[in-house]
Structures are given as structure tokens and as C-alpha cells.
Amino acid sequence: MERFDKKSFETVKAILNAIPNPVIYEDADGVYQYCNNAYYEFSEESPESFLNKTHHDFKLDAFQDVSFEHTYKNRRGDMRYFIVNKILHLNDIGEMIGVIIIMEDVTDKKAAEKEIKMLHLLKDAFLELSHEMVDFENEEMMLKFLLIKVMSIYDVCDQASILEISENETLTVLASEGFHEEDMQNFNLPLEGSFIWKDIPGEISAAHIVNDIPNYTEQGFPEVSIPITGRPVQSSLVVPVWIGKKLKWIFSLDSSYNHVYTETDRKVADYIREELPLLYNLFELYQKTLRMSRYDALTRLQNRHYFDIVHEELYTDSKMDSASYELVLFDLDGLKIINDLHGHPAGDAYLIGFSNFMRDTFKGASHIARVGGDEFAALFTHIDSAELMDLISEARDVFQTLTFKSESTSFKGGFSFGIASYPNDSEDRLRLFQIADTRLYQDKKRAQRRQNNETDSRQ
Missing domain, CATH: 3.30.450.40 (GAF domain)
Known part of the structure; x- marks a missing residue:
């Protein structure tokens, strides 16, 4: 086999130097004999450290393949990606006398x-x-x-x-x-x-x-x-x-x-x-x-539409899980009178004050909503109706001691409520609402009778 001849390689070298990509020439024995100018401009290797070595010296096992991807550091220390292609250099009778290795920088492309x-x-x-x-x-x-x-x-x-x-x-x-x-x-x-x-x-x-x-x-x-x-x-x-x-x-x-x-x-x-x-x-x-x-714009509580949605979700989940919950309806006492006597700003202050009181007092409620002008509703889980009755009754006593102020006027308030339990009172969601509403009405009547009796006794 014909061996590498530096003198006869001069023509090949002139061609390789004109290639803008880094090029290495390897002889038939796998020894690097030449690198073009583009390679030295890119590489941190010096000619002395590279020439007359093989890919084994640099642990470049991939160089045995015909085409492959490889990474190299350039002179600045940046990692670059190359596609390396090997082209056989043959003599006149078709024998391999060397391999031309052309490196294409694909870093930017990748x-x-x-x-x-x-x-x-x-x-x-x-x-x-x-x-x-x-x-x-x-x-x-x-x-x-x-x-x-x-x-x-x-x-x-x-x-x-x-x-x-x-x-x-x-x-x-x-x-x-x-x-x-x-x-x-x-x-x-x-x-x-x-x-x-x-x-x-x-x-x-x-x-x-x-x-x-x-x-x-x-x-x-x-x-x-x-x-x-x-x-x-x-x-x-x-x-x-x-x-x-x-x-x-x-x-x-x-x-x-x-x-x-x-x-x-x-x-x-x-x-x-x-x-x-x-x-x-x-x-x-x-x-x-x-x-x-x-949400209601004034009180920032849930509105009737959204409350109906979450109530239906709770009802469905409770039915599926055989769980219970309590529905409570509230009616704020005297809102119309306050609006008539003191104006709507006072009525708004009354509604906001009651809403804040509910939020602060009934932290265990799953949901609290304003479902009408002076009507409110709440859903409770993990509490029975007797315990809830005591909780709300005590809260009402506290609420009746509060004073609400609006501009130059001040006043006190109160509320009535009715509780209905699922599934004890009814397994029908709409019927549950009706039961709570009936008990709210009864509580309101009792409050009115108490108020009338107190008025009569003072007279």
C-alpha cells in the first residue's frame, strides 16, 4: 500500500487550506499528518501537540466512524457542535492512502x-x-x-x-x-x-x-x-x-x-x-x-346564583357520601325601617356590618351568601343542628348589642334564622330550603311577639 508522502501531498494541502471548515488529514495508518488553517484558528491544539498522533491518543473513538456528531471546545472555551465526515483519499489504482476529515460547525443550527x-x-x-x-x-x-x-x-x-x-x-x-x-x-x-x-x-x-x-x-x-x-x-x-x-x-x-x-x-x-x-x-x-x-358587590358575600350552585354540589356530594349538612336562612331585622328613617347609606352600613359579623363569627361555615335584599343563607358541615342552634343563638345575642353608625345616626339591629338538616329534615334540596324558610318565618314571628310583649309591658 502506498504510504503518506509529504511532497506529493502538497497539492492536496493547497485544496484543503481553501476549505473554510476545519479539516484534518489522516494517513493510512491513522496518524494525523495535517490540519488546515481553519482548524488551527478554531482549535486550542497546537500543531506540535496534534500532528503525528492518532485518535486513540485523544480518546476520540468516534473518529472510527464514517460520519458522526462530536463536541469540541474552541479557543475561547465555548463548546461547539460538529458533524464530522470522513472522505477516503485514494491513489490512481483505487487504494486508500489517507482519510480527509471535514468538520462542519452546526452549533448555531442546533x-x-x-x-x-x-x-x-x-x-x-x-x-x-x-x-x-x-x-x-x-x-x-x-x-x-x-x-x-x-x-x-x-x-x-x-x-x-x-x-x-x-x-x-x-x-x-x-x-x-x-x-x-x-x-x-x-x-x-x-x-x-x-x-x-x-x-x-x-x-x-x-x-x-x-x-x-x-x-x-x-x-x-x-x-x-x-x-x-x-x-x-x-x-x-x-x-x-x-x-x-x-x-x-x-x-x-x-x-x-x-x-x-x-x-x-x-x-x-x-x-x-x-x-x-x-x-x-x-x-x-x-x-x-x-x-x-x-359575589354581591355590596357585602362581598356569595350571591343567590352562585350559592345555588355550591348548594347543589354539596347536596350531590353528601348524597353520594351519605354525609349530612345544615342549611341556615337568615333575615336581617328592620332593614326597611332603617332605610326609610335614615336613608339607604345607613341601610348599606347595616348590611355590610351584618355580613362582616357573619364572616367573623361563622368561620366554620362552608359558604355564606346574600340571597335577597335582607335575606342571607349559609351552609355548615361537621356540626349537628342542636349545636348549630346554640351557636347562632349566642351569636344573635352578641349582634343585638352592636351599634351601627352611618353619617350622623346610629342604631342597633337583630336577625332571625331557620335551620334545616340534610338528610334528617328532607332528602330533597328544594324542600330543605322550604323547611328552613318556614322555620325562619316562625322565628321572626316569635321575635315580633316578644317585641310586642315588651312594648305592652312598658306601657
Whole structure:
């Protein structure tokens, strides 16, 4: 077999030097005999350290393949991705006298492909989030859903959290995944006292990669909570989210490995920063509409429509589970008289005062609603009717001692009530309401008789 001849290789070398990609020439014995200028411009290797060696010397076992992908560090220490192709160099009679190895840098192409794929996944997550919006009771549930989706897109993310910034610029954990719940509940740190503030110069306005996190602890910053895995956080992808002019949340996507987040990861994370405010505004609008449809504007208690919905749900669940519950109807005494004598602002103050009293006194109630002008309703579970009767009777005694004020007038009030028990009084939901209403009417009549007797005795 013909061996490598430096003199006869001069023509081949001239051709290879004209190729803009890194090129290596390997002789028939697998010994590197030449690298073009593009290779030396890219590589940290010197000619002396590379030539006359084989791929075994560099532990490049993949070089035995005809075509393969491989990663290399360039002179700046950046990791680059290459597709390596091997072309046989044959002599005039078809014998192999060498192999030309051409390296095509596909780093930017792979980064672009990765970015497109991650953006598609992130857009799908936001689309799913918008569809699921009606099921989220609050922003914490919505953001927890998004956090889990984001973690699935970043394969280097081992755990993550969403930090909420308070009015006094203190960080607390709104949602997390991969950390101990107790640690997250106890987390409270001034923004300026965090490594996030230290690492990002100026305003926190874009996604940012933080590496070498243990070094910050050595500089006196608070230790980062240890994840459930037990492996300390080494690097984080930090994503600030501004709502209007206020920094509201910071997403912290944490990894137990250092220097694993790329510029592509950071650029994709900026999509969260850009899109979440739009989705949040939509969520807020939906929640406002929902509150208006479910709650009474004056008292902030549930309205009749929503109370009927939750009552039906409780009725269905209780029927299925063979459980019991109590329905209570209330009637606020003297509302019409107060409106006539003192005006509607006084009547409103009376309604608001009674609503607040109910909220504070009946904390064990599953639901409390204003179901009419002076009519209220409540649902109780895990309490029997006799115990509930005592509770409400005592509450009424307290309520009758309260003084309500509106502008220049003050007055006292009272209420009547009726209780119906499921299933003891009825197993029919509408019939239960009728029974409670009848007992409310009877209680109101008793109160009127008591009031008339007291008036007669004073005369």
C-alpha cells in the first residue's frame, strides 16, 4: 500500500487550506499528518501537540466512524457542535492512502433548532394555560401549573420556584417544585439581599443566567435552600416578570449542575417574561368577571346564583357520601325601617356590618351568601343542628348589642334564622330550603311577639 508522502501531498494541502471548515488529514495508518488553517484558528491544539498522533491518543473513538456528531471546545472555551465526515483519499489504482476529515460547525443550527422546539413547547404550554384558566381559583394555582410545564421544557432544570416581590421588595415563595415545603413557607428575603440582585447589574429586566451559586454563600449571601434531591443548586436561570411598572415575580429555574444553561435557554425564557403579563391581565379580567358573577358587590358575600350552585354540589356530594349538612336562612331585622328613617347609606352600613359579623363569627361555615335584599343563607358541615342552634343563638345575642353608625345616626339591629338538616329534615334540596324558610318565618314571628310583649309591658 502506498504510504503518506509529504511532497506529493502538497497539492492536496493547497485544496484543503481553501476549505473554510476545519479539516484534518489522516494517513493510512491513522496518524494525523495535517490540519488546515481553519482548524488551527478554531482549535486550542497546537500543531506540535496534534500532528503525528492518532485518535486513540485523544480518546476520540468516534473518529472510527464514517460520519458522526462530536463536541469540541474552541479557543475561547465555548463548546461547539460538529458533524464530522470522513472522505477516503485514494491513489490512481483505487487504494486508500489517507482519510480527509471535514468538520462542519452546526452549533448555531442546533441552537436555532433547539430554540424553535422549545418555543413551540412553551407556546403550547401558554395555550393550554389559557384553556385551563377557568379551572384556576387563584394566581398561585395558575403559576404552579405554568412552572411545572416550564420545568418539563428545560431538561437541565432539576427544581424551580416562583418568587413574589412584596411592596417593601421582600421575596417570598409563591410556588415551587423540588424543594421542601417547610423551607419554602419560611423563605423571606429582601430582594437587595439576594444573589439575584448582586449578579444582575441595574434593573432586573431580562432573563439572566447565574452560575457558581455556592460562591455567593462564601461571600456572605444567605444559603440557597437544599432541594429534595439533596444536591445543592449550582446554577439558575432567572426570569423577571413585570406587570406594568412593578416587578411582580421572579422565576428561578435551578440546576444542580454548573454552567449548563445556554444563551438559547435564556432567549427562550424571555418568552415567559414577555407573554405572562398578557396572560395574567386576561386572568385578572376573568377573575374580576367571575367575582362579579358570583359575589354581591355590596357585602362581598356569595350571591343567590352562585350559592345555588355550591348548594347543589354539596347536596350531590353528601348524597353520594351519605354525609349530612345544615342549611341556615337568615333575615336581617328592620332593614326597611332603617332605610326609610335614615336613608339607604345607613341601610348599606347595616348590611355590610351584618355580613362582616357573619364572616367573623361563622368561620366554620362552608359558604355564606346574600340571597335577597335582607335575606342571607349559609351552609355548615361537621356540626349537628342542636349545636348549630346554640351557636347562632349566642351569636344573635352578641349582634343585638352592636351599634351601627352611618353619617350622623346610629342604631342597633337583630336577625332571625331557620335551620334545616340534610338528610334528617328532607332528602330533597328544594324542600330543605322550604323547611328552613318556614322555620325562619316562625322565628321572626316569635321575635315580633316578644317585641310586642315588651312594648305592652312598658306601657
